[in-house]
Amino acid sequence: MEGKNANLEAAIDQLLNVEKQMRFAGDVVGTKKAVSDILQLCFEAKDWKSLNEQIVNLSKKRGQLKQAVTAMVQQAMQYIDEAPDLETRIELIKTLNSVSAGKIYVEIERARLIRRLAKIKEEQGLIAEAADLMQEVAVETFGAMAKTEKIAFILEQVRLCLDRQDYVRAQILSRKISPRVFEVDTSKEKKKPKEGDNVVEEPPADIPSLLELKRIYYELMIRYYFHNNDYLEICRCYKAIYEIPSIREDPSQWIPVLRKICWYLILAPHDPMQSSLLNSTLEDKNLSEIPKFKLLLKQLVTMEVIQWTSLWNLYKDEFENEKNMLGGSLGDKAAEDLRMRIIEHNILVVSKYYSRITLKRLAELLCLTIQEAEKHLSEMVVSKALVQRIAMKFSIRGLRTWKNFLILSRRVATKYTKKPWFTKLL
Numbered sequence: 001m002e003g004k005n006a007n008l009e010a011a012i013d014q015l016l017n018v019e020k021q022m023r024f025a026g027d028v029v030g031t032k033k034a035v036s037d038i039l040q041l042c043f044e045a046k047d048w049k050s051l052n053e054q055i056v057n058l059s060k061k062r063g064q065l066k067q068a069v070t071a072m073v074q075q076a077m078q079y080i081d082e083a084p085d086l087e088t089r090i091e092l093i094k095t096l097n098s099v100s101a102g103k104i105y106v107e108i109e110r111a112r113l114i115r116r117l118a119k120i121k122e123e124q125g126l127i128a129e130a131a132d133l134m135q136e137v138a139v140e141t142f143g144a145m146a147k148t149e150k151i152a153f154i155l156e157q158v159r160l161c162l163d164r165q166d167y168v169r170a171q172i173l174s175r176k177i178s179p180r181v182f183e184v185d186t187s188k189e190k191k192k193p194k195e196g197d198n199v200v201e202e203p204p205a206d207i208p209s210l211l212e213l214k215r216i217y218y219e220l221m222i223r224y225y226f227h228n229n230d231y232l233e234i235c236r237c238y239k240a241i242y243e244i245p246s247i248r249e250d251p252s253q254w255i256p257v258l259r260k261i262c263w264y265l266i267l268a269p270h271d272p273m274q275s276s277l278l279n280s281t282l283e284d285k286n287l288s289e290i291p292k293f294k295l296l297l298k299q300l301v302t303m304e305v306i307q308w309t310s311l312w313n314l315y316k317d318e319f320e321n322e323k324n325m326l327g328g329s330l331g332d333k334a335a336e337d338l339r340m341r342i343i344e345h346n347i348l349v350v351s352k353y354y355s356r357i358t359l360k361r362l363a364e365l366l367c368l369t370i371q372e373a374e375k376h377l378s379e380m381v382v383s384k385a386l387v388q389r390i391a392m393k394f395s396i397r398g399l400r401t402w403k404n405f406l407i408l409s410r411r412v413a414t415k416y417t418k419k420p421w422f423t424k425l426l
Contacts, residue, residue, distance in 0.1 A: 008041060008042070008045050008047060008050065011041055012038055012041060012042075012050070012054065015034050015037050015038045015041070016034075016038070018030075018034045019031060019034035019035060019038070019058070019061075020061075022034055023061060023063060023064065023065060023068070024063070026065075028065055028067045028068070031065050031067075031068045032065075032067055032068050032071045035058055035068050035071060035072045036071060036072070036075055038054055038058065039051065039054065039055070039072060039075055039076060039079075040075075042054055043079050043082070046084075048083065048084075048088050048091070048092065051076070051079070051092070052091060052092060052095040055072060055076055055095055055096065055099055056095060056098070056099060058072060059072070059099045066103075066105045069099070069103065069105070069106060070105055070106055070109075072099075073096055073099060073100055073106050073109045074109060076092065076095075076096055077096065077109060077112070077113065079092065080092055080093060080116065086120070089120070090117065090120060093113050093116060093117045093120075094117070096109070096110075096113050097110060097113050097114065097117070100113065107142055108142060108144060108145050108201060110137070111137045111139055111142070111145070111153060112204070114133055114134065114136060114137055115134065115153065115156065117133055118130040118131075118133045118134045118156075118160070121133065122160070127160065127163050127164045128164050130160055131157070131160035131161055131163070131164050131166070134153075134156060134157045134160055135157060135169075135173075137153070139153045139154065140154070140176050143200075144200055144201055145200070145201065146200055146201060146202060146203040146207070147181070147200075147210075148203050148207050148208070148209070148210055148213060149203040149204070149207050151177055151181065151210075151213045151217070152203075152207050152208060152213060154173060154174075154176050154177055155177070155213065155216055155217055155220060157173045158170050158173045158174050158220050158224075159220055161173060162220060162223050162224060167224060167227050167228075170220075170224055171224060174217075174220070174221060174224065177217060179217075179240070182210060182211070182213070182214035182217070211244055211245070211246065214240070214241075214244060215241055215244060215247075218237040218238075218240050218241050219237075219241070221233075221237045222234050222237045222238070225237065226331065229331060229333060229337070231264045231267040231268040231269075231337070232264070232268035232269070232271075232273060232274055232277075234260075234264045235260075235261055235264035235265050235268060235277060236277070238257055238260045238261045238264065239261055239277070241257055242254060242257045242258060242261060251289070253326075254286065255289060255290060256325045256326035257326060258284070258286060258287065258289075258290065258293070259290060259293060259322070259325065260322070260325075260326065261281060262281065262287075262290075262293040262296065262297060263319075263322065263330055263334075264330075265277055265278050265281060265297070266296065266297075266300060266338065266341055267330070267334060267337050267338055267341060268341075269341070269344070269383075270341075270344055270345070270348065278297060278300065278301060279301065281297060282294070282297050282298065282301065292314075292315070292318060293318075296311075296315065299311075300345060303348075303349050303352055303353075304349060305346045305349050305350070305365060305366075306342050306345060306346060307367065308339055308342050308343070308367060309367070311342065312339075319334075319335065319338070340376075343366060343368070343376050344376070344380060346365070346366050347362075347366065347376060347377060347380055350362060350365055350366075359373060359374060359377075362377070
């Protein structure tokens with residue numbers, strides 16, 4: 001063993017002399033070959049300690065050529081998978097990481113090294129450490145990195161933040177990716193780089209295509225919005241997934257996605273965006289493949305009161321079956337929010353057909369108690385889902401509390417509080 005080590009050291013010393021001569025002469029090709037031969041000798045001898053030492057040593061040589069350092073890092077990266085154990089692999093990655101730190105010409109290699117190290121940390125269950133490692137690198141500033149690799153790296157950063165439940169940082173990182181980047185224009189040919197432009201490297205083979213990255217992006221955004229129960233944004237994310245050609249061509253994929261679009265449209269509070277999405281979804285011909293959901297959406301656009309009990313009995317099985325389909329359960333609060341949306345729909349229907357109505361009659365139409373009807377009515381006026389003038393018309397005589405009356409309208413309250421008939425109502 002000692003004889004082998006002595007031979008290895010002698011061979012390395014000889015190559016180091018060659019490397020020194022080539023480096024001082026400015027011979028790029030010769031220096032790269034000498035560096036490569038030194039690393040190859042250490043690798044073939046399976047002397048991982050010497051390999052790490054030589055990488056650090058060569059990178060610190062006076063006037064070391066950038067091309068030689070780049071070639072050395074790229075070559076050593078190929079040895080990572082050949083390491084005998086995990087500890088040796090991590091040590092080699094850390095050595096290459098320290099060598100490439102602060103060097104722009106090996107920034108892509110450093111990003112790939114950090115991603116590999118983060119993956120190892122994640123497999124060890126150290127999610128927080130993996131997330132912190134990934135956030136050290138800002139790949140959006142790398143001009144020579146392929147667009148798909150940049151997106152994949154940022155998405156990995158977002159995923160790790162979501163895994164550690166750091167939703168604020170996940171949102172910040174996700175904003176680095178514009179949804180427009182996923183729009184593929186096949187009519188445009190790739191422009192040849194002009195002289196002086198940065199040459200964009202080809203992404204590694206394991207990087208997904210742009211459309212696959214689009215799906216991953218929106219799936220991660222669904223996880224983020226699911227945390228806030230932002231049903232409308234979740235619906236828009238599923239809508240974007242639904243538009244991917246590979247999804248549209250396969251019924252086994254688009255049917256579960258379309259079901260989710262329908263459910264989250266119903267769960268989303270009523271506003272112009274929700275109404276627009278609702279009408280555009282109803283025009284989709286594929287909706288006829290799931291007639292129950294088409295009927296459900298039609299009920300929401302039809303200005304008729306919906307009986308909650310009969311609706312729930314009809315759709316309860318479909319609702320609970322969602323947990324076995326793409327995207328999983330609709331959420332812990334989904335059933336409660338669905339009932340809330342139906343109540344809001346019914347109040348909007350009543351406001352359309354009645355210019356004046358007592359709270360008692362309103363509660364009967366909604367199949368609620370007077371207290372529940374008053375509560376939901378007040379909430380809708382505060383959130384501006386109802387026009388205040390209409391709210392005053394059919395609710396002022398029914399309200400029994402001064403607090404809710406003030407919520408509905410301070411202006412009208414000031415006008416009528418001194419009237420004799422008002423004091424009799426309270």
